[in-house]
Amino acid sequence: MDIFNTNTLINEQTGNLAFSLNTFEDNCQFDHLNRLNYYSLVWIKKGSGVAKIDFSEFEFTSNTMFAITPYQPFMFVEKEHVEGVVLNFHPDFFCIHKHHEQVACNGVLFNNIYNPPMLCITDDIRGQIEMLLSQMGAEIQKADLAQYELLVSYLKIFLITASRAKAKQQPEELEALPDNKEPFILQKLKNLIETHYKTKHSAGDYAELLNITPKALAKITKSHFNKTMTNLISERIIIEAKRELYLTNKSVKEIAYGLGYDDEHYFSRFFKNNADISPKTYRDTVGFARAMA
Incomplete structure (x- = not known):
């Protein structure tokens, strides 16, 4: 330096x-x-x-x-x-x-x-x-x-x-009134996203797992996270993709496959749409080779 x-x-x-x-x-x-x-x-x-x-x-x-x-x-x-x-x-x-x-x-x-x-x-x-x-x-x-x-x-x-x-x-969501089911749904939703974000990419998948309607789920995520369900899933995938690009020497194709995308080019477009930069450029400017040196 x-x-x-x-x-x-x-x-x-x-x-x-x-x-x-x-x-x-x-x-x-x-x-x-x-x-x-x-x-x-x-x-x-x-x-x-x-x-x-x-x-x-x-x-x-x-x-x-x-x-x-x-x-x-x-x-x-x-x-x-x-x-x-x-x-x-x-x-x-x-x-x-x-x-x-x-x-x-x-x-x-x-x-x-x-x-x-x-x-x-x-x-x-x-x-x-x-x-x-x-x-x-x-x-x-x-x-x-x-x-x-x-x-x-x-x-x-x-x-x-x-x-x-x-x-x-940070707000203690679980301290809400006992008859309020939303905090428990929120915690369960977080757990479900962490468990399934690599394989389940649609809002409907999570509504089904929670046994509520997609409309009800959309209302909850907007109210508590100020985001859509699609935003939450996409952000979680991008965080993991960035971590992999930075910390590993995996190819973009390998990273894409690990995150549930069979098509490397589709994944690259998804990454660029959400991160405004290609996976390769992200790695070149933020990560891997110099990080492991």
Whole structure:
């Protein structure tokens, strides 16, 4: 890694961003659709507006942090003037797929299709978050011995802190009234998607497994996840496809077959329609060879 400017590290082998930490005083870098080939943690310290991420919209106020995965489409429409901090890191710098047991952020902060990709920075964690950002900001400017190792250590603590905070903030669906069956359907639906997403790709399949009508299922998913059933299934498939593209040397055809697609070209079109990038380009810009080096 080499220093490109005071806030950004560049991967010397690829010329791509490896790690960066910057403040922003307006919304200009987020007022249009972004699809970046690295992870982004965007802390809105001041302001309010609407975040458009994937298929959904989320209202936000001051002290909201968004967690964005590589090539996830997002933009912010501000209502009140926006200021904050953005932390970016490429999977080559730190891969949450490879280190998910160490930081437990995959499926909490990132790649969670059931909860909004955001958390509130409350008073009890704000000081720690500020301190970690300050330490990373100071370290990124040093170009000193073991800089990469120290930055990764700070980043791990940052991700663990944010993941713990988000886990506490996630709605406890099963605490609903005993006569409300929806929370149990929601949990069963999550379990069914995790079990069958590689083989069952239609909303009707899951309605049948739940023994409810497709219309009733559509109403539940829209109400609780602000997504269609098709969106949920597609997002889950894409998350696994990206993981396979990044962590393995499997061909696109092998990955497609493992996810229930006999036709590699159909799968590639499905991937591009949902990720706005081909599987090959995703692997070339985010993953495999450099990740395994």
